[in-house]
Amino acid sequence: MSPETAPRREVVTGEPRRVRPLPRYRTQAEIEEQTALGGAYVRSLMRSQLRAGLTVFAVLALVAGTLPLLFAALNSAALVWAVLGFATYPPLTLAAWWYVRRAERNERDFARLVEGRPTP
Amino acid sequence: MSTPDHTASWVAVALVVLATVLVGGFGLRISRTTSDFYVASRTVRPRLNAAAISGEYLSAASFLGVAGLVLLHGPDMLWYPVGYTAGYLVLLVFVAAPLRRSGAYTLPDFAEGRLESLHVRRLVSILVVGAGWLYLVPQLQGAGLTLKILTGAPGWLGDVLVATVVMVAVAAGGMRSITFVQVFQYWLKLTALLVPALFLVLAWQGDGRPRVSFDDQFAVFRADHPLYATYGLIVATFLGTMGLPHVVVRFYTSPNGRDARRTTVAVLALVGLFYLLPPIYGALGRLYAPELRHGGDADAAVLLLPARVIGGLGGDLLGALIAGGAFAAFLSTASGLTMAVAGVITQDVLPSRGVRHFRLATVLAIAVPLAGSLLVSRVPVADAVGMAFAVSASSFCPLLVLGIWWRRLTPPGAIAGLLLGGGSALLAVAITVSGAVTPPGWPHALLAWPAVWSVPVGFLAMILVSLATPGRIPPGTNAAMTRFHLPEALTSARGAGRER
Numbered sequence: 001m002s003p004e005t006a007p008r009r010e011v012v013t014g015e016p017r018r019v020r021p022l023p024r025y026r027t028q029a030e031i032e033e034q035t036a037l038g039g040a041y042v043r044s045l046m047r048s049q050l051r052a053g054l055t056v057f058a059v060l061a062l063v064a065g066t067l068p069l070l071f072a073a074l075n076s077a078a079l080v081w082a083v084l085g086f087a088t089y090p091p092l093t094l095a096a097w098w099y100v101r102r103a104e105r106n107e108r109d110f111a112r113l114v115e116g117r118p119t120p
Numbered sequence: 121m122s123t124p125d126h127t128a129s130w131v132a133v134a135l136v137v138l139a140t141v142l143v144g145g146f147g148l149r150i151s152r153t154t155s156d157f158y159v160a161s162r163t164v165r166p167r168l169n170a171a172a173i174s175g176e177y178l179s180a181a182s183f184l185g186v187a188g189l190v191l192l193h194g195p196d197m198l199w200y201p202v203g204y205t206a207g208y209l210v211l212l213v214f215v216a217a218p219l220r221r222s223g224a225y226t227l228p229d230f231a232e233g234r235l236e237s238l239h240v241r242r243l244v245s246i247l248v249v250g251a252g253w254l255y256l257v258p259q260l261q262g263a264g265l266t267l268k269i270l271t272g273a274p275g276w277l278g279d280v281l282v283a284t285v286v287m288v289a290v291a292a293g294g295m296r297s298i299t300f301v302q303v304f305q306y307w308l309k310l311t312a313l314l315v316p317a318l319f320l321v322l323a324w325q326g327d328g329r330p331r332v333s334f335d336d337q338f339a340v341f342r343a344d345h346p347l348y349a350t351y352g353l354i355v356a357t358f359l360g361t362m363g364l365p366h367v368v369v370r371f372y373t374s375p376n377g378r379d380a381r382r383t384t385v386a387v388l389a390l391v392g393l394f395y396l397l398p399p400i401y402g403a404l405g406r407l408y409a410p411e412l413r414h415g416g417d418a419d420a421a422v423l424l425l426p427a428r429v430i431g432g433l434g435g436d437l438l439g440a441l442i443a444g445g446a447f448a449a450f451l452s453t454a455s456g457l458t459m460a461v462a463g464v465i466t467q468d469v470l471p472s473r474g475v476r477h478f479r480l481a482t483v484l485a486i487a488v489p490l491a492g493s494l495l496v497s498r499v500p501v502a503d504a505v506g507m508a509f510a511v512s513a514s515s516f517c518p519l520l521v522l523g524i525w526w527r528r529l530t531p532p533g534a535i536a537g538l539l540l541g542g543g544s545a546l547l548a549v550a551i552t553v554s555g556a557v558t559p560p561g562w563p564h565a566l567l568a569w570p571a572v573w574s575v576p577v578g579f580l581a582m583i584l585v586s587l588a589t590p591g592r593i594p595p596g597t598n599a600a601m602t603r604f605h606l607p608e609a610l611t612s613a614r615g616a617g618r619e620r
Contacts, residue, residue: 028610034598042602049605050525053213060206064358068199068350077195084198085399089392092209096385099213103381107607114610 190402203357312445352569363516515542533586541578
C-alpha cells in the first residue's frame with residue numbers, strides 16, 4: 001500500500017445521535033423508570049435466566065465432579081483417552097445449544113409479558 | 121527416520137507470517153474509524169466472530185502442549201482441553217449475554233460500570249495486565265521452541281519474531297484487522313493438525329496398528345496427589361476462561377447480547393472440533409517418539425511426528441504444515457492478548473486516549489512478556505497457561521458472576537475478593553515457579569493447583585465483605601441489572617445511543 005494509492009482515511013468519532021422514542025407499553029415505562037413494579041419484572045426475568053444457567057452448570061459440575069473418581073476406580077488409561085479425548089465435546093456443544101434456546105425463549109416470554117400479549 | 125529438512129519449515133513459517141501481515145493490511149485498509157480499530161465497530165456476525173474467537177483462543181498450549189502432556193503424563197492430561205472447552209459453556213450460561221449488554225469493552229470497564237468505583241477499576245486493571253502477561257510468556261516461549269526444533273535457529277529468535285509480528289499487526293490495524301487474521305488462523309490451525317493426522321493414522325495402520333500403551337508412564341501425574349491435581353485443573357479451567365482478558369474483549373465485537381450467546385455456541389463447536397486432534401498426536405507420540413518422555417521437550421512431539429512416522433519429502437512437507445499452524449497459534453493468541461492488555465494500558469495507565477497512545481501501549485504490552493520469556497526458565501507450556509487460568513478463576517470469575525447476578529455486591533467486597541482470591545492464587549503460582557516448594561507432599565500440590573481453595577476464598581471474601589458493608593451498595597445497581605438482563609427487543613432503541 002503506497003501512500004498515493006491508499007484511500008484517504010478519516011477518523012470518525014462518536015455515535016450518531018438518535019431520537020429516543022417514548023416507551024410503547026406501560027410496563028416498559030415501569031422498567032425504565034425503575035419503579036417497584038418494573039424492578040419485580042426484571043427480577044423475575046433474572047430468576048428464570050439464572051435457573052436455566054444453574055441447570056446446565058449443575059449437570060456439568062456433577063459430571064466433571066464424578067468422572068475423575070470413576071476413572072480412578074476403573075484404572076483404564078484407554079478409557080480415559082477415549083472419553084476425554086473424543087466423547088466430551090458433542091455433549092458440551094449440545095448443552096450450550098439447549099441453554100441458548102431456553103434463554104431466548106425466556107426472553108421472548110418476558111417480552112410478551114411486558115407488551116401485554118398473551119402467551120400462545 | 122530423518123532429521124527434518126529446514127527449508128520447508130522456514131518457508132511455511134515465513135508464509136504464515138506474511139499472510140498474517142497481508143490479511144492485517146487488508147483489515148487496515150477498511151479499518152477507518154476509531155470504533156473499527158477497537159471493536160471492529162461491533163458488527164462481527166456470530167459465525168465469523170466464532171471463528172475469530174476460536175482462532176484466538178487455540179493457543180500454543182492447545183496446539184503443542186496438550187499432545188506433549190499426554191505423551192508425558194498419560195491421558196489424564198486431556199482434562200486440559202476439556203476444561204478449555206467447558207470453560208466456554210460456563211461463560212455462556214452465566215456471563216456471555218449480560219457482559220455484552222453491559223457495554224464494557226474490558227474487565228476494568230465492567231468493574232467500574234457495575235460498581236461505580238475507580239479503586240476497583242484500578243485493581244482489576246492491574247490483575248488483567250498481570251494475567252495477560254502471565255499468559256503471553258508461554259506463547260512466546262513456545263514460538264522459540266518451535267523455531268529451534270524446526271529450523272535450528274537459536275531459542276530466542278522465535279520469541280522475538282512472534283513479538284515483532286504481533287506488535288506490527290496489532291498496532292497497525294487494531295481489532296478489525298485482527299478479526300480477519302484470526303478467522304484465517306483458526307482454519308489454518310485446524311488444517312495444519314488435521315491433514316498430518318490423517319497421514320499419521322494411515323501410516324500407523326500400515327504398521328499393523330501397534331498398540332499404544334499408557335501403562336509405563338513414570339509419573340502418572342506430576343503430583344503425588346493426582347486426584348487433587350485433576351480437580352484443581354478442572355476448577356481452574358472451567359471457571360477461569362470467562363476472565364481471560366482476550367476472551368472478554370472479543371464479546372464486545374458482537375452486535376448484541378443475543379448474538380454473543382449464539383457466537384459462544386459456535387465457538388464451543390469449533391473449539392471442540394479442533395480438540396479431537398491433539399489426543400491422536402499424544403497417543404502416536406508415545407508410540408513413535410517415546411524418548412521425548414525423558415528429554416524434557418515433550419512439547420515438540422507434534423512437530424517431530426511427521427518426520428518420524430512418514431519420513432522423506434512427505435514427512436518434511438507435513439512437518440512444515442504443522443510448523444505453519446504452530447506459528448499461527450502463537451501469533452493469534454499473542455495478538456489477542458496484546459490487543460486486550462494494550463487496551464487496558466491505554467485506558468488506565470497512559471495519560472490520554474487515542475489511537476496513537478494505543479500503539480505505544482501495544483509496545484509496552486508485548487515488550488514486558490518478551491523480556492520475561494527470555495529471562496525466566498521454561499515451564500511446560502500447558503502448565504504455565506494453567507496458572508493464568510487459576511488466577512483468572514479466583515479473581516475475575518467471582519467478580520463477573522456476582523457482579524451480574526447479585527445485587528448486594530459492594531466495592532469493598534469486590535476488592536476483598538480480588539485481593540484474597542486472585543492475590544493468593546498469584547502468590548501460590550509465584551512460589552511454585554520460584555521452586556521454593558518441591559514436589560513430594562501436600563504443600564506443593566496445594567500451591568501448584570491453587571484453584572480448589574483460592575476460588576472459594578475469592579467468592580467467600582467477596583460475599584462476606586459485601587454483606588458486611590451494605591451501606592456501600594452502588595446507587596446504580598438496579599439500573600445496571602436491568603441493562604445486563606433486559607433483552608434487546610425491549611431496549612434496542614435506547615441502548616444504541618448509550619454505548620460508547
